[in-house]
Amino acid sequence: xxxxxxxxxxxxxxxxxxxxxxxxPKGLSEETxxxxxxxKKEPKWMLDWRLKAFKRLQVLKEPSWQKPKYPKINYQDLYxxxxxxxMKEKPKSLNEVDPKLIDTYNKLGIPLNEQKRLSGVAVxxxxxxxxxxxxxxxxxxxxxxxxxxxxxxIQKHPDLxxxxxxxxxxxxxxxxxxxxxxxxTDGSFVYIPPNTRCPMExxxxxxxxxSETGQFERTLIIADKxxxxxxxxxxxxxxxxxxxxxxxxVELVALEDAEIKYSTVQNWYPGDKDGVGGIYNxxxxxxxxRGKNSKISWTQVETGSAITWKYPxxxxxxDNSVGEFYSIAITNNHQKADTGTKMIHLGKNTKSKIISxxxxxxxxxxxxxxxxxxxxxxxxxRNYTQCxxxxxxxxxxxxxxxxxxxxxxxxxxxxxxxxxKINEDQLFYCNQxxxxxxxxxxxxxxxxxxxxLQQLPMEFAVEAQKLVSISLEGSVG
Amino acid sequence: xxxxxxxxxxxxxxxxxxxxxxxKKNLELFFESGLPNKRDESWKFTDLNLIIKKNxxxxxxxxxxxxDEKINFISDFEHNxxxxxxxxxxxxxxxxxxxxxxxxxxxxSQEKINNCNEINLYSLNKALSLGGYNLEVQKNYKxxxxxxxxxxxxxxxxxxIINNSNKIKLNQxxxxxxxxxxxxxxxxxxxxxxxxxxxxDGSVLKSxxxxxxxxxxxxYKNIFGTQGYNSGYHNFILSSGLKFNKIDLEMNLxxxxxxxxxxxxxxxxxxxxxxxxxxxxxxxxxxxxxQKIKNVLESDSKGVYQGKIFVKDIAQxxxxxxxxxxLILDNRAEFNAKPExxxxxxxxxxxxxxxxxxxxEDSIHYLMTRGIEFDVAKKLLIKGFLNEIFENIVEKKIKxxxxxxxxxxxxxx
Numbered sequence: 001x002x003x004x005x006x007x008x009x010x011x012x013x014x015x016x017x018x019x020x021x022x023x024x025p026k027g028l029s030e031e032t033x034x035x036x037x038x039x040k041k042e043p044k045w046m047l048d049w050r051l052k053a054f055k056r057l058q059v060l061k062e063p064s065w066q067k068p069k070y071p072k073i074n075y076q077d078l079y080x081x082x083x084x085x086x087m088k089e090k091p092k093s094l095n096e097v098d099p100k101l102i103d104t105y106n107k108l109g110i111p112l113n114e115q116k117r118l119s120g121v122a123v124x125x126x127x128x129x130x131x132x133x134x135x136x137x138x139x140x141x142x143x144x145x146x147x148x149x150x151x152x153x154i155q156k157h158p159d160l161x162x163x164x165x166x167x168x169x170x171x172x173x174x175x176x177x178x179x180x181x182x183x184x185t186d187g188s189f190v191y192i193p194p195n196t197r198c199p200m201e202x203x204x205x206x207x208x209x210x211s212e213t214g215q216f217e218r219t220l221i222i223a224d225k226x227x228x229x230x231x232x233x234x235x236x237x238x239x240x241x242x243x244x245x246x247x248x249x250v251e252l253v254a255l256e257d258a259e260i261k262y263s264t265v266q267n268w269y270p271g272d273k274d275g276v277g278g279i280y281n282x283x284x285x286x287x288x289x290r291g292k293n294s295k296i297s298w299t300q301v302e303t304g305s306a307i308t309w310k311y312p313x314x315x316x317x318x319d320n321s322v323g324e325f326y327s328i329a330i331t332n333n334h335q336k337a338d339t340g341t342k343m344i345h346l347g348k349n350t351k352s353k354i355i356s357x358x359x360x361x362x363x364x365x366x367x368x369x370x371x372x373x374x375x376x377x378x379x380x381x382r383n384y385t386q387c388x389x390x391x392x393x394x395x396x397x398x399x400x401x402x403x404x405x406x407x408x409x410x411x412x413x414x415x416x417x418x419x420x421k422i423n424e425d426q427l428f429y430c431n432q433x434x435x436x437x438x439x440x441x442x443x444x445x446x447x448x449x450x451x452x453l454q455q456l457p458m459e460f461a462v463e464a465q466k467l468v469s470i471s472l473e474g475s476v477g
Numbered sequence: 478x479x480x481x482x483x484x485x486x487x488x489x490x491x492x493x494x495x496x497x498x499x500x501k502k503n504l505e506l507f508f509e510s511g512l513p514n515k516r517d518e519s520w521k522f523t524d525l526n527l528i529i530k531k532n533x534x535x536x537x538x539x540x541x542x543x544x545d546e547k548i549n550f551i552s553d554f555e556h557n558x559x560x561x562x563x564x565x566x567x568x569x570x571x572x573x574x575x576x577x578x579x580x581x582x583x584x585x586s587q588e589k590i591n592n593c594n595e596i597n598l599y600s601l602n603k604a605l606s607l608g609g610y611n612l613e614v615q616k617n618y619k620x621x622x623x624x625x626x627x628x629x630x631x632x633x634x635x636x637x638i639i640n641n642s643n644k645i646k647l648n649q650x651x652x653x654x655x656x657x658x659x660x661x662x663x664x665x666x667x668x669x670x671x672x673x674x675x676x677x678d679g680s681v682l683k684s685x686x687x688x689x690x691x692x693x694x695x696x697y698k699n700i701f702g703t704q705g706y707n708s709g710y711h712n713f714i715l716s717s718g719l720k721f722n723k724i725d726l727e728m729n730l731x732x733x734x735x736x737x738x739x740x741x742x743x744x745x746x747x748x749x750x751x752x753x754x755x756x757x758x759x760x761x762x763x764x765x766x767x768q769k770i771k772n773v774l775e776s777d778s779k780g781v782y783q784g785k786i787f788v789k790d791i792a793q794x795x796x797x798x799x800x801x802x803x804l805i806l807d808n809r810a811e812f813n814a815k816p817e818x819x820x821x822x823x824x825x826x827x828x829x830x831x832x833x834x835x836x837x838e839d840s841i842h843y844l845m846t847r848g849i850e851f852d853v854a855k856k857l858l859i860k861g862f863l864n865e866i867f868e869n870i871v872e873k874k875i876k877x878x879x880x881x882x883x884x885x886x887x888x889x890x
Contacts, residue, residue, distance in 0.1 A: 391823035412834035421823040
C-alpha cells in the first residue's frame, strides 16, 4: 500500500455553546451530593440512596486491570453538576427553552421542534447535567408509556424508580457505577406498560458542553410483560485539550415476553490526532431478562472517545430468554477501546449471540473483552460468539480476551475470532473499478461491519455508516 | 501461609553458603506473597491457595529419594532413559547415542533457571529446588532414539512438597524426542517444577508427557523456552489422571521461520482438575504457532485452557492458531477457556476457536443404528475426538504406544 498522508477531517460536533451555567461546588463530597439532590428537588429517600453509594465509594478502589491506561483522575478537581442557568426553572414548553439550546441541537442535527422532526422518533435531549426537552410526550402518554427525564420520574413515579433503580446495577457494584449512583444528574426513564408496543423509537441525545465537568447520566428502562421498545442513544462533545469523564449507568429490565432493543451511536470527541483531549467514556450498561421469553439486544457503534471502556451485558434469568450483542468499535489515531459484553446464562434454554467487529488504525489499541458464563442450572443453553478484528498498519493493536465458562453438559458454547488486515485482492478489485484507496477502504470496512450495521434502526444506520467512513479517514497509507 | 508449611531449609546440605542465603531470601519472599489465588489473572479459574489449603496440612519438603524397585521399562519401542525419583535425578542410560553427543547430569545450580512469569511459585522453587536434570544435545547431532524420563514417585510422600528444576538445551541443528512418563504410588503430594528450554537455530525438540497410572499428586510445571531461526518445538500433553495439574508454558519465537506446536488431549475423571496455560510470543516475522487443546470431562472434573498469542509489531506474516474443544459429559463437570490474542502487526493470520458442549447425539444415533451399543459408541466417539492429537506424531511405534495408553485411560472413565 502506498503511503499517503491525509489530513484528518475535523470533528464535526466540536463547537461549544456559550451559555451561562449553574455549577455545583467543585469536588466530590457530601455537600456536592446534597447540592445535586437539592437542586433536583429530590425526596429524602433519593438523597439517602445517593449518600449510601457515596459511603460505599470511600472503600472502593478504582479498577486497574483494563488495557488502556490513563493518568489518574483527580475527582476533587471536577464539577459534578452543570446546567444552563435558563434551565433552573424547568420550561413548560419548547417555546420557553433558551433559543441558544435549541440552536445547539439544531446544529447537531437534532431539531427539537416536533413538526420538523422525523416522525417516529421521540427525543429526550440531555445537555450537561439536565434534560432540556422531551418530545412527543403527549402521544406517548396516550398509550400509558412513560418517557421522561429520570429526575422527573423520581418525583412523579417514585414507586417504579424505587423498585427498579439499582436492581440491575447495585450501588456497590464497582467504582464508576458507585460514583454514578452517588452523583448522577439526569438521563432518561422509560416505562412501557404491559402488552404495549411502543409506537415510535425513543431516543436520548447526550451533549457535554461545560468544561472541567463530568457527565454522569443514568438511564432506566423497564419493559413490562409482553411489551416492546426500541431505544436509541447518541452523544457528542466539544473539542477540548482536557480529558473529560463520562461515567453513565444504564439499567434495562425486561419482564415476561418483553423485548428491549438498545442502540448506541457513540461519537464523543476522540481527541486530536496526537491524542490530546477527548472523552473518557467509562460506562456501565447492564440488562436483566427477568421474565420468561424476554429479550434484550444491545447494538453499539463506538467511534468516538479517547478511551472507551464498557461492557453492555445481559443477565439471562428467565427461561428461554435471549441476549444479543452487536458491536462495532473503531479506533484511530491515539484512541483506545476496551469493550465487549457479558452474557450470564442462569435460566434454562437461554440463548445469546455476540458479534463484535473491531477496527484499529493509526496508533490505536482495540480490545474485545467478553464473558460467557453458563451456570449449572442453565440447561440447554446456547452461545455463539464471533469477534473479528481488522488492523490497518503496524502501529496499532487488536486484542481479543474472551472468558468462556461452561458448567453443564447440555449447553453449547462456540467462539470464533480472527484478526487480519484488509484483503489486498479486494482493494485491487475496487481500485480497478475506479474507486480511490480511501473509498475502497471505506466500502470494504462497511461491508466488514454490515452484520452489525443492519441491526440499527433506519435513522441511525445511515448516520452510523457515514461515521464509520469518517472515523477512518486519514488512516490509509 | 507459614502455618500451612513446615519447611526445613537446613537439611538441604548440598548448597553453598551463598546459595543458602539465596534460598532463605526466596522462602521469605514466598511466605510474603503466598500461594496464588483467583485475584491473579493467571489463576483466574484455579484458586491454588484454596485447593492446597483444603487438601494439605503441615506441608514439608521431601528428602527421601530411595528407590529399590526395578524400573518397569516400556517395551514398545527402543529408547534411552533417565530415572528421576521424587523429582531427583538418579541415573541415566543413553546407550543408543554416540558418545559425548548428549550430556546429562544432575542440575545443581539454580542460576540457569530464570522463569519469572509466575513469581510466587518461582520463589518457592528457588528456595527448595533439588536435583532435577541438565540435558544438552551437541551441535549437528540428531538423536537416534527418544529419551524416556521415568518419573517415579514413592508411596510415603503424603503432605510433602517436591521442588525441582530442569534445563534442556539443543545446540544448533540438533534433534531430540523427550518422553516424560510418570509412575505414581498414590500418595498425596505437591510437585512444583520449573523448566528452561533453549532450542537453537535449526533444532527440533519434541516433548511428550504421559501418565502411566492415575495419581493423587498435585502438579505444577512451568516451562519457559526460547527458539532460534528455523527451529521447532512440539509439545504433546497427554497426562490424564492427575488430581490436579497445571502446565504453564511460555515460548518465545525469537528468530524467523520457527514454529511451535502445543497439542493436548486429556480425559478427566472424578475429582480431577487440569489447566493448561500457554503464551506464545511471536517476536520475529514468518513464524508459525499452532495450539490444539482437547478435553473430555466426566463426573465433577474441571478443565481450563488459558492460551495467549502475542504478536510483536515486527512479526509480520505470522500464522497463529488456537483451538480448544471440550466434550462435557456430566452436568457437574466444568470447562473454562480464555483464548486470548494480543496483536500489534497487521499482515498476520491469527485466529482462534473455542467450543464446548456435549457428545453429538446424531453421531451416537448413527453408530447405534449400525448395531453398536451406546457405551461402545460413546467410547468410540471419545477416542476419535482425542486421537486427532496424534496426527502430528510421525514415529509409528510411539504413536501406537500413545494410542494404546489413551485407550486405557478412556476405558477407565
